[in-house]
Amino acid sequence: MDNKVVLDVKNLHVHYITDDATAKAVNGIDFTVREGEALGLVGETGAGKTTTALSIMQLIPDPPGMIVDGEIYFEGNNVIYNTDKENQAMRGNGVAMIFQDPMTALNPIMTVGEQLSEIVITHDKVSKAEAKKRVIDLLEVVGVKSDRYDDFPHQFSGGQKQRVVIAMSLLCNPKLLIADEPTTALDVTIQAQVLDIINQLREKYKMAMILITHDLGVVAETCDNVAIMYAGQIVESGTVKDVYLNPKHPYTRGLFDSIPKLDSDATELIPIEGAISNAADLPTGCYFHPRCRYCKDICKNQQPPVRGTDHKFMCHFDLFSQQEGE
Amino acid sequence: MENNHNKVLLETRRLKKYFPVPAGYLHAVDDVNLTINRGETLGIVGESGCGKSTLGRVILRLHQATSGDVIYDGMDINNFSDDEMRKMRQKMQIIFQDPYASLNPRMSIGQIIEEPLKLHKMYKTEAERKARVEELMELVGLPMRSYNQYPHEFDGGRRQRVVIARALAINPEFIVCDEPVSALDVSVQAQIINLLMDLQRKMGLTYMFISHDLSVVKHISTNIGVMYLGQLIEKAPKNDIFEKPLHPYTIALLSAIPSTNVLKKSKKIILKGEITSPINPKIGCRFATRCPFATEQCTKETPQLKEVAPNHLVACHRWQEVADGTLKYE
Numbered sequence: 001m002d003n004k005v006v007l008d009v010k011n012l013h014v015h016y017i018t019d020d021a022t023a024k025a026v027n028g029i030d031f032t033v034r035e036g037e038a039l040g041l042v043g044e045t046g047a048g049k050t051t052t053a054l055s056i057m058q059l060i061p062d063p064p065g066m067i068v069d070g071e072i073y074f075e076g077n078n079v080i081y082n083t084d085k086e087n088q089a090m091r092g093n094g095v096a097m098i099f100q101d102p103m104t105a106l107n108p109i110m111t112v113g114e115q116l117s118e119i120v121i122t123h124d125k126v127s128k129a130e131a132k133k134r135v136i137d138l139l140e141v142v143g144v145k146s147d148r149y150d151d152f153p154h155q156f157s158g159g160q161k162q163r164v165v166i167a168m169s170l171l172c173n174p175k176l177l178i179a180d181e182p183t184t185a186l187d188v189t190i191q192a193q194v195l196d197i198i199n200q201l202r203e204k205y206k207m208a209m210i211l212i213t214h215d216l217g218v219v220a221e222t223c224d225n226v227a228i229m230y231a232g233q234i235v236e237s238g239t240v241k242d243v244y245l246n247p248k249h250p251y252t253r254g255l256f257d258s259i260p261k262l263d264s265d266a267t268e269l270i271p272i273e274g275a276i277s278n279a280a281d282l283p284t285g286c287y288f289h290p291r292c293r294y295c296k297d298i299c300k301n302q303q304p305p306v307r308g309t310d311h312k313f314m315c316h317f318d319l320f321s322q323q324e325g326e
Numbered sequence: 327m328e329n330n331h332n333k334v335l336l337e338t339r340r341l342k343k344y345f346p347v348p349a350g351y352l353h354a355v356d357d358v359n360l361t362i363n364r365g366e367t368l369g370i371v372g373e374s375g376c377g378k379s380t381l382g383r384v385i386l387r388l389h390q391a392t393s394g395d396v397i398y399d400g401m402d403i404n405n406f407s408d409d410e411m412r413k414m415r416q417k418m419q420i421i422f423q424d425p426y427a428s429l430n431p432r433m434s435i436g437q438i439i440e441e442p443l444k445l446h447k448m449y450k451t452e453a454e455r456k457a458r459v460e461e462l463m464e465l466v467g468l469p470m471r472s473y474n475q476y477p478h479e480f481d482g483g484r485r486q487r488v489v490i491a492r493a494l495a496i497n498p499e500f501i502v503c504d505e506p507v508s509a510l511d512v513s514v515q516a517q518i519i520n521l522l523m524d525l526q527r528k529m530g531l532t533y534m535f536i537s538h539d540l541s542v543v544k545h546i547s548t549n550i551g552v553m554y555l556g557q558l559i560e561k562a563p564k565n566d567i568f569e570k571p572l573h574p575y576t577i578a579l580l581s582a583i584p585s586t587n588v589l590k591k592s593k594k595i596i597l598k599g600e601i602t603s604p605i606n607p608k609i610g611c612r613f614a615t616r617c618p619f620a621t622e623q624c625t626k627e628t629p630q631l632k633e634v635a636p637n638h639l640v641a642c643h644r645w646q647e648v649a650d651g652t653l654k655y656e
Contacts, residue, residue: 044511157601158374187373187538192582192594214512217584221591244588258516260545262568262583269545271516275481 003035005073006176006208007056007095012070014051014060014232021280025051027232027287028070033176038202038209040219040240042255043229046276049212052229053178056210057097058087075175092123096169100181102161105168106153112164113149116171123172138167142197159190166197173205180212195222216259220244228252231277231287238311248313248320250292286316294319335500335532336362336385341394343377343384350606354380356556357394359631362500367526367533369547369564371540371579375604377556378536382502385534386418387411398500416446419493423505425485429477435488436473439463442495462491466521483514490521500532507542519546540583544568549637552576555604555612558631562638572640572648575613577655595655611643619644619653 014026026048033039041049054060055067058079072079074094082090091097099105107115116139117131126134136146142163153161162182169177179198183191199222202209211223219226220240227237228251236249247253254272274291277283283290289299294317304316343355354377362368370378383389385396387403396404403414422428429438439459449455460470466487477485486506493501503522507515523546525531537543543550544564551561552573560573571577581595599616602608611629614620623643631641634649647653 044513188540188582189373189578189597191584193596195584196594196596215584216586220586220588221584241588244586254513256586258513259586260519260541262541262544262585263587269516269520271520272513273517275483275514276511 003037005032005034006075007033007210008071008073009052009056010071010073012052012055012072013068014048014055015066015068016064016279017066018064023279024282025065025232025279026055027282029227029229029232029234031227031234031237033208033210035175035208036202036206037225038211038223040223040226041210041212041229042214042216042219042226044214044276046231046279047229048232048279049229050180051232053097053180053210053212056176056178057091057095058082089123092119092172092174094174095176095178096172096174097178097180098162098165098169098182101185102158102165103153103185105165106161108153111150111152112156116164116168119168119171134171135167138171139164141201142167142170143193159186159193162186162190162194163197166194166201170201170205170207175208177202177207177209178212179209181214182211183218184213184215191218198222216244216255228255231282232279233287233314234312235288235315236311236313238308242311246311246320248308248311248318249288249315250294250319251288252313253320254291286314333363334361335364335399336534337395337397338385339395339397341381341384341396342392343380343389344392347605352605353377353556353607354604355384355391356607358553358556358558360551360558360561362532362534363548364499364532365526365530366548367535367546369543369550370534370536370553371538371543371550372553373538373579375555376553377604378553379504381553382420382504382534382536386415386420386502388420416496417498418500418502419496419498420502420504421486421489421493421506423508425482425489425509426477428489429485431477434474434476435463435468435480438477438488439491439495442492446496448496458495459491462495465494465525466491481514482510483517486510486518487521490518490525494525494529497529498531500534503533503535505537506535508537508539515542522546540580552579555602555607557612557641558639559613559642560640561631562635562640566635566638570649572634572638572645573613573642574617574619574644574648574653574655577648581655611641618655619647 009029009031012026012029016023016025043049056072067080113135116135120126120131120134136149140146144160144163183194186194213219223240226240226243227234230251236243236252247256257270258272260269272291277287285300285302286304289295298316304314306312306314338358338360341355341358344351344353358381372378384391391404395402436459439462440455443449443455443458449458468487507518535546547564550564550567551558554575560576571580578595578597585592597616602612602615609628610625614624629641629643631639633639634645644653
């Protein structure tokens, strides 16, 4: 069970600093990803999911972005101190990323084959012919026919393009794949195809994955573990089963109550009141307290502690432990 | 029959909208017959490019239909003059997906909500209009201090409240909601869904609710229509769609929804084959290229939408076998 740790993030803080304000996008998060594990990173717009991913990739736009504290160990090496050259070597061979929008992730004036071979040639210093062979093999794995090697991106449909992007990220056998909303721009039937491919490939290459999404359903069907983010913090984390069956943070509960369920006929959804706080003007105490229905005085003044060991949550109170019979 | 006539608010007959493209005609809406009853919500689901937004716009005559009729409250509005149509629009409104693009950034919230009242000359004095705007703001849950604020000061959820208040300003009966919550985060999405349902109860509104999110559509709708490449392929009361879908595409679509239920893993139906092009489509069922049950008949003869059970309409040659359970996905 205890596979090797591929990624270890410790106390990461990332700020975007401008003349007017400092937006605190990520505020002290800790997590690890092991070999072969799939971690779902869930949260709403502005929760800091993508900033976390970009920090791991060392792609935070600087300025205004800055990692102000913390460590990111990839295979035991703190990437924050990497040189540009080391970063280039890590991206592709070590960590690869799939972006949300397949339309903007591909160069419109290069054929798909060219841009994929370029990656193999740059990273692995192989001949053009060999690169082409590898690209065609992998395109076939993701379900793109080899005769499309010379087509341009605009000739592909959205689902096909996302397959090309997935093939692109896997060309150099990464140890860790970061998928940032990989299916959000796709239709559900195509989403099912793409998730199916990602799952098969993960098993085949024993790859670790961080799946960033706002869709709790996608996480339930793809991931082993889940971390719920709010205002730049991980407010709850654990195995998908533990967190989904027995959510312990009021925010996680709120998320589940606000989505309509297909297998229930509830007439009223229970939304979370208000909206996420501005990252440049975070409240004191618990960041969730202005929207929390269980808010007490202590929540307004003090940051809550992290409770639990495997199933962790960040709250002053253990609100939901008694009512579960087990 | 008489009674039935009264119930129907909107009906489309053989409604078509083709867009000219270099390669021919794109059949965005192709031969759609549907009815919406007063006070109900008809959910329209389908994937991108299936024509669901175009259908909403053709119904409101934001696009002129290529052929076919739109009958609203017994009147064929497709042949209305611009003047007549302007009066009709007091009864029919639309809420768009993107609350960022549908508000003028240089107008204050008060001005935005007031504008339709001015356009339709509904109140004589400014004071009366202001009182109406404040009433609307309260109705959709906007604080009074927002009156002089501007859209950029608002997040997506509050902007969508402004859009809703503006749509309601002139007391419409019928609102096309085109993906009204798709751009919002789930916690805020629930606020807006509750608001829409609450307003429907209070004001007796009729909705056509267009969305690609099936769980949202199930939550809000009375009846659901499923579209595929410009055609309505199945329509039924919502529970029938979810419990006994008859069209193979509906079945695949439902199975593809990611579920948060971690105890019961459902098997996904992964469709193979390419999606047919909506440009000059051939005769036959448009889903046939991806349908594992397609026969020769399916490629030669276009299935017509017909009522096979009370209020349950489907356009499939083999629906009977699906209903009997003899045709099943593996």
